[in-house]
Amino acid sequence: MNTPRRSPLRSERRGDPEKTSGTFVGMPAFPEAASEALLDPQLRHNLSHATGTIRAKRSNVVAELPEWEDLRLAGAAVKDATLRSLDTHLLRLEEQLTANGATVHWARDAAEACAIVAEVARSHGADEVVKVKSMATQEIGLNEALEAEGIAAWETDLAELIVQLGDDLPSHILVPAIHRNRAEIREIFRTRMAAAGRPAPDDLTDDPAALAGAARAHLREKFLRAKVAVSGANFAVAETGTLVVVESEGNGRMCLTLPEVLVSVVGIEKVLPTWASLDPMLRLLPRSSTGERMNPYTSTWSGVTPGDGPREVHVVLLDNGRTNALADQVGRQALRCIRCSACLNVCPVYERTGGHAYGSVYPGPIGAILNPLLKGVGNDPQTDSLPYASSLCGACFEVCPVRIDIPEVLVHLRSQVVDAHRGDRRPSGESLAMKGAAYTFSDARRLERAEKASSLAGRVLERFGRTRLPGGRAAAGRLPGPGAAWTGARDLPAPPRESFRAWWRRTSGGTSGGRSGGTP
Amino acid sequence: MVTCVNDAMFPGTGQAVVTLLRRLGVDVEFPEAQTCCAQPMVNTGYLDEAVPVVRTFVDAFTGYDAIVTPSGSCAGSARHQHGIVARRSGDPGLERAVADTAPKVHELSEFLVDVLGLTDVGAYFPHQVTYHPTCHSLRMLGVGDRPRRLLEAVRGLRLVDLPAATECCGFGGTFAVKNADTSVAMGADKARHVRETGAEVLVAGDNSCLMHIGGVLSRQRSGVRVMHLAEILAATEGTP
Numbered sequence: 001m002n003t004p005r006r007s008p009l010r011s012e013r014r015g016d017p018e019k020t021s022g023t024f025v026g027m028p029a030f031p032e033a034a035s036e037a038l039l040d041p042q043l044r045h046n047l048s049h050a051t052g053t054i055r056a057k058r059s060n061v062v063a064e065l066p067e068w069e070d071l072r073l074a075g076a077a078v079k080d081a082t083l084r085s086l087d088t089h090l091l092r093l094e095e096q097l098t099a100n101g102a103t104v105h106w107a108r109d110a111a112e113a114c115a116i117v118a119e120v121a122r123s124h125g126a127d128e129v130v131k132v133k134s135m136a137t138q139e140i141g142l143n144e145a146l147e148a149e150g151i152a153a154w155e156t157d158l159a160e161l162i163v164q165l166g167d168d169l170p171s172h173i174l175v176p177a178i179h180r181n182r183a184e185i186r187e188i189f190r191t192r193m194a195a196a197g198r199p200a201p202d203d204l205t206d207d208p209a210a211l212a213g214a215a216r217a218h219l220r221e222k223f224l225r226a227k228v229a230v231s232g233a234n235f236a237v238a239e240t241g242t243l244v245v246v247e248s249e250g251n252g253r254m255c256l257t258l259p260e261v262l263v264s265v266v267g268i269e270k271v272l273p274t275w276a277s278l279d280p281m282l283r284l285l286p287r288s289s290t291g292e293r294m295n296p297y298t299s300t301w302s303g304v305t306p307g308d309g310p311r312e313v314h315v316v317l318l319d320n321g322r323t324n325a326l327a328d329q330v331g332r333q334a335l336r337c338i339r340c341s342a343c344l345n346v347c348p349v350y351e352r353t354g355g356h357a358y359g360s361v362y363p364g365p366i367g368a369i370l371n372p373l374l375k376g377v378g379n380d381p382q383t384d385s386l387p388y389a390s391s392l393c394g395a396c397f398e399v400c401p402v403r404i405d406i407p408e409v410l411v412h413l414r415s416q417v418v419d420a421h422r423g424d425r426r427p428s429g430e431s432l433a434m435k436g437a438a439y440t441f442s443d444a445r446r447l448e449r450a451e452k453a454s455s456l457a458g459r460v461l462e463r464f465g466r467t468r469l470p471g472g473r474a475a476a477g478r479l480p481g482p483g484a485a486w487t488g489a490r491d492l493p494a495p496p497r498e499s500f501r502a503w504w505r506r507t508s509g510g511t512s513g514g515r516s517g518g519t520p
Numbered sequence: 521m522v523t524c525v526n527d528a529m530f531p532g533t534g535q536a537v538v539t540l541l542r543r544l545g546v547d548v549e550f551p552e553a554q555t556c557c558a559q560p561m562v563n564t565g566y567l568d569e570a571v572p573v574v575r576t577f578v579d580a581f582t583g584y585d586a587i588v589t590p591s592g593s594c595a596g597s598a599r600h601q602h603g604i605v606a607r608r609s610g611d612p613g614l615e616r617a618v619a620d621t622a623p624k625v626h627e628l629s630e631f632l633v634d635v636l637g638l639t640d641v642g643a644y645f646p647h648q649v650t651y652h653p654t655c656h657s658l659r660m661l662g663v664g665d666r667p668r669r670l671l672e673a674v675r676g677l678r679l680v681d682l683p684a685a686t687e688c689c690g691f692g693g694t695f696a697v698k699n700a701d702t703s704v705a706m707g708a709d710k711a712r713h714v715r716e717t718g719a720e721v722l723v724a725g726d727n728s729c730l731m732h733i734g735g736v737l738s739r740q741r742s743g744v745r746v747m748h749l750a751e752i753l754a755a756t757e758g759t760p
Contacts, residue, residue: 035701348688352705389699391692391706392563394659411601414565430694434561438569441524441556442576451528469738470745485697489704490735493529500522500531504550510538 023141024169027359029385034353043179043354050178051345057291058342058399065287074280076403079336082273083326089238089271090317096241100303102313113265113318114145117230120263120314121151126228129263132245132252133157134232135173135339136265136318138361139374142230153230154196154222156251158215165192171355171363174289174341179354182206189214197221219251229255229310233266234338235281236315239274242302243315246285246295256299262310267318269326269335281338284401289340321374330412331373336402337366343396343406349389358386365396369409377413378420387413429482444501451499458495467491521581521589521598521625523727524556530727536754537590537628540643543754544636553580559597562605564694571609574602578617586635587625590750592657592725593693595627600660627657628750629666629725639669645755646676650719652710652733654726655688667725667749674752682722683713691732707736715742722746 027033037043062068082089094104107113117137121129129146131137131153143153143164155164162177163170166188170176177185186206193200193214198221200214231252233243243264245252256262272278286295304313326332344350344364355363359382360371368386375383387410396406421428440446462474469475474494479487486492504510522534534550541548558573577598581587589595599622606615632638651671657663671679690696690706697703710733714722722737724730727748734746 031699031701034699038701038705348690348706349699349702352709353702387565388695389702391655391688391690391695391703393655393688393692395655395686395688398659411563411565411604414563415567416565418565418567430564431566434564434566434569437556438561438566438573441558442572444553444555444576444580447524447527447555454528467738469734470743475735475738482697485700486735488700489739490707490732491738492735493731495529496531498531500527500534501550501552503531503535504552509548509550510535510542 023144024359024361027356027382029381030353030357030359030389031385033357033359034349034389037353037357040354042181044352046179046181047351047354050175051351054175054291054345058288058345059291061287061291061293064293071280071284072401072403075284075338075401076333076336078272078277078280079402080333082271082277083269083332083335086268086271086326089273090268092273093236093238093241093271094317096238097303097315098241100241100313102241102303102315105314105316107265107316107318107320109320110140111145113140113316113320114142116314116316117142117263117265118146118149118151120261121146121228122149124227124261126151126226126261128152128154128222128226129228129230130154130156130222130226130255130259131160132229132231132255133160133247134230134265135361136232136267137230138170140265140318140320142265154219154226156219156222156255157247158212158249158251161215161219162188165189165196167192169356170361172341172344173339173362173364173366174344176355179356182208182211185211193218219254223251223254223258226255226259228261228263229259231255231262231264233264233270234285235278236266236271237273237275237278237300238271240302242275242300244278245297245299246282247297247299248290248292248295250297253297253299256301257309260310261312261314262301263314263316265316265318267320268322269337285338285340288338288342288399288401321376324376325370325373328373328412331369331409333404334366334369334373334409336404337370338402339366340401342399342401343404346395346399347390348393348395349391353389358389360386365390365406365410366404369404369406369413372413372416373409377417384417384420387411387417448499448501451495451501454495455497455499455502459497461494462497465494469493521554521557521587521591521594522550523589523591523594525728525731526590529731530748533590533727533748533750536748536750537588540641540750540754541588543756544632544638544641546636549584551580551584555580557594557597557602558605559594559601560693562597562601567605567608570605571614574605574609574618575614577602578614578621581621581624582617584624586631587621588628588631589625590628590725590748591727592627592654592661592663593728595625595630596656596660598622598625627661627663627725629657629663629670630661632670632753633666640673641670641753643674643753643755644676644757645674645752647721648678648680648719649721649723649752650680650682650714650717651685652682652689652714652722652724652729653685654724654729657725658686663725670749670753671723677752680717680719682717684709685713689729689733691729693728696732703732704736707732711736711740711742714744715740720745721752723749723752725749 159177172178467477558570561570
């Protein structure tokens with residue numbers, strides 16, 4: 001009876017070393033990972049198609065609400081007020097949950113949270129659990145931790161199932177298999193489903209309805225068999241001790257109602273004081289996330305209800321770096337995040353690199369701030385590279401339903417990264433360049449000397465260089481050394497013969513002597 | 521404020537601003553003590569290094585009625601980031617000076633439309649042009665359709681819509697070299713959209729973005745020129 005039902009998927013991992021771990025551990029820093037991803041034309045095509053579609057849907061349904069900006073302000077205000085007295089609301093939540101017959105656990109970090117969930121499963125002799133899609137359980141690496149205990153964790157969200165069967169990593173918060181097209185999904189189902197349970201039908205096509213049908217049949221036996229379910233929560237209402245899960249497929253409802261035991265891992269920032277404060281959130285989330293006016297399933301449960309749903313309910317309140325983020329006065333706004341993914345869908349960087357390049361279950365603009373805030377900076381180059389994985393274009397802030405000023409936090413975290421490395425024994429080339437620039441820009445006479453030197457280089461290029469920009473201006477083609485990063489794919493205009501300031505002086509403020517050129 | 525990029529690389533843009541503003545009757549000065557707005561340091565995370573640069577900025581510009589700059593990005597830096605740098609310095613004097621200069625900074629199209637109340641600046645430019653709204657002018661400053669209104673009033677100019685205009689070109693300051701491959705991938709898509717318009721000239725309000733998109737367009741031998749908004753607005757029948 002208690003032979004561990006180990007996931008057969010794991011043994012199939014071979015070849016690609018990045019996939020043998022099934023986690024993001026050991027991922028390279030963003031620039032390298034992004035460069036690699038940019039070489040995959042199928043990925044670029046899949047992402048631009050998928051994010052373009054969902055962007056348009058969101059934009060249409062948001063435009064329907066003239067009060068959208070007020071809703072955003074309300075959402076941000078609710079979250080800010082709650083975060084300001086988070087301790088009070090969490091204790092109230094615990095009190096109400098306990099009164100409703102739930103068992104509340106507090107987990108400082110991923111290891112504690114995983115151990116709690118494993119212990120609950122073990123105490124019921126379970127060798128498998130069914131899972132509702134949950135970012136918190138991905139963040140703590142729960143599936144891997146359970147597997148190490150001989151417990152198989154089955155993802156039941158369609159996209160999560162595709163990722164799990166494909167031995168893959170999630171690349172999007174809402175649509176973790178966004179990097180896959182339907183032909184790839186058919187292939188994964190055909191070759192991998194049998195090893196995990198009910199096989200895909202022999203005549204499976206790549207028709208979306210057929211693919212969903214295969215997943216439905218495959219998952220149904222797991223829903224009916226599992227004794228223990230694991231979920232997260234989108235929100236936790238303190239006044240009544242109620243957890244809320246918002247979903248589209250109904251798999252969550254199955255997991256939340258059929259098994260005997262339910263364990264929910266909930267980040268401490270998910271708490272809301274009242275049902276009234278839930279109101280703006282439930283209006284903001286679906287439109288921002290799936291581009292729907294309302295999501296198909298919203299499940300709420302308050303502890304144990306005799307004769308209805310799970311007989312044993314556990315709630316694991318997870319910190320895992322959240323109090324560190326809360327202590328950061330600029331960064332704490334990231335804890336408002338309701339995991340809608342609007343920032344991913346609109347991000348021009350994400351659209352080109354995909355989610356894997358961010359090396360975390362939280363990719364995209366929100367991942368670029370959330371990961372460093374949760375993990376701290378100055379410890380590993382991968383995390384330190386994330387605040388720089390943005391052109392600071394601001395499109396993310398524009399769509400964020402809770403008005404997280406992501407560019408502001410990115411710039412703030414960049415200064416933390418720089419400050420964390422100020423004591424390094426060998427200063428980086430960048431820090432020397434910045435010190436040099438600061439020296440030059442602190443005094444106009446120094447800048448003038450630098451401009452004179454660069455105009456000399458410009459004259460050389462004008463005389464001997466072969467590259468010309470449209471319009472005739474001389475340019476540098478491919479440069480060696482540090483210049484290669486720019487000129488690998490972009491021509492660089494040659495410095496002009498005369499800087500603006502030299503022209504201003506020579507012509508007494510443009511009143512004599514004429515122009516010197518130097519248009520772009 | 522000419523900006524360091526225009527001073528060192530694109531003096532023609534600064535000259536165009538001088539020509540244009542004088543034509544419109546504005547008394548223009550170039551305080552020679554000016555250098556850079558410190559954005560390269562701030563946006564790369566070097567706040568301590570930005571402090572003396574912001575100090576140089578306020579020393580150069582304190583006392584003027586309006587600080588006009590042909591860059592949405594540098595205007596955004598002065599208005600929204602100088603306060604952060606001043607707080608970092610711990611110098612209340614610098615904080616006060618910044619609080620005085622920051623609100624006086626205007627991006628060129630804002631100054632023309634809001635302060636001077638003009639959209640027709642008497643320019644003539646008989647070419648087909650497409651306009652890229654740069655991210656900081658669009659989303660940080662909120663210049664809206666001011667540049668378009670200015671361009672639409674230019675005689676002879678035919679303005680064609682740029683597909684996916686509001687999407688970032690991928691320049692992003694040091695992002696362009698720290699994440700060069702991603703930056704170029706974004707720039708290549710922007711360049712493709714520019715070519716699709718069939719325009720002769722791509723115009724924008726930031727030469728740094730234009731240097732990036734123009735660099736891609738030039739490498740592609742596209743034959744499309746890039747020009748700063750100021751240079752088009754400064755052009756008249758009498759200028760070459």
